Amino acid sequence: MSLSPLTRTIEYGSEEDGPFYLQHIRRPGPFERTQHMHEMFELYYLYEGQRLYFVRDRSYHVLPGDLVLIPQREAHSVSDYGKPGHERVVMNFSGAFLGGMLEEAPYLLDAYGLPSPIVRLDAGGRREAEELLGRMIREAEQDRLGREFALRGLLGELLLFIVRFARTHRVAAPEHVSPLHGKISDIVRYLNARYAEPVRLDELAEQFDISGPYLSRMFKEITGFSLIEYVQLMRVREAQRLLETTNEKVIAVAEHVGFGSLVQFGRVFRQLTKTTPLRYRQAAQGKRK
Known part of the structure; x- marks a missing residue:
């Protein structure tokens, strides 16, 4: 495979209308792993190459023709796998960007609730998906009348295609890349269920019959997150939910999700969300009015 570099990026939108981001990129060589968690939905399509994607509680070997939803x-990361070099398109969008389409067709986001975040397209599905993605990329490149309207419509078409494909084809999680990836997945699920409890590496290693240093190193290599980074992400995600849906005091929320002090909670929350817990709650309440 011989790839020439290419980057196309478009990002715009507002809090009221909803943000939208699209990037089509072709990289001929290795690329550093990226990891994050954000407020928007993500849609990723791989044209060429191979990638290793960690989503939710396990890693996936992503191949050309795979959609990642x-x-x-949802904490996720992506890294090189096999021979370096790949071509992909990634989109991030909010529900607000879809606007009234979700009222008429709430099933447009159903694919984000599938048992597996990987939708492996057949030859016909690839042709249809790539035709829609090509139209989106060409539309995004042209700053002309109705661009946002057109992209919103094309995104709706793409999401509808994915939902229809998932309803007529078996969408099952691929096998684990290796037994070690399976064990790390078991550990992630364990942490997902007990994120509010103290995390002790020696106890975790003993429970899963693996040495502490090796567990720590492989967890980071496979998920993209250190143990403490991952646990803090899960704690902050639950804190966001509680701040949005309850009237619990901030200190009570901090204790509920496992932070030892309000100061630590505020520092980690701000680091991951770029705002304070109180401001986050105020913004969430404002959106509901």
């Missing part, structure tokens, strides 16, 4: 606030 990541819901809001």
Whole structure:
């Protein structure tokens, strides 16, 4: 495979209308792993190459023709796999960007609730998906009348295609890349269920019959996050939910999700969300009015 570099990026939108981001990129060589969690839905399509994607609680070997669908606030990371070099398109969008389409067709986001975040397209599905993605990329490149309207419509078409494909084809999680990836997945699920409890590396290693240093190193290599980074992400995600849906005091929320002090909670929350817990709650309440 011989790839020439290419980057196309468009990002715009507002809090009221909803943000939208599209990037089509072709990289001929290795690329550093990226990891994050954000408020928007993510849609990723791989044209060429191979990637290793960690989503939710396990890693996936992503191949050409694979769609990766990541819901809001889902920790995820992506890294090189096999021979360096790949071509992909990634989109991030909010529900607000789709506007009234979700009222008429709430099933447009159903694919984000599938058992597997990987939708492996057949030859016909690839042709249809790539035709829609090509139209989106060409539309995004041209600053002309109705661009946002057109992109919103094309995104709706793409999401509808994915939902229809998922309803007529078996969408199952691929096998684990290796037994070690399976064990790390078991550990992630364990942490997802017990994020509010103290995390002790020696106890975790003993429970899963693996040495502490090796567990720590492989967890970071496979997920993209250190143990403490991952646990803090899960704690902050639950804190966001509680701040949005309850009237619990901030200190009570901090204790509920496992932070030892309000100061630590505020520092980590701000680091991951770029705002304070109180401001986050105020903004969430404002959106509901």
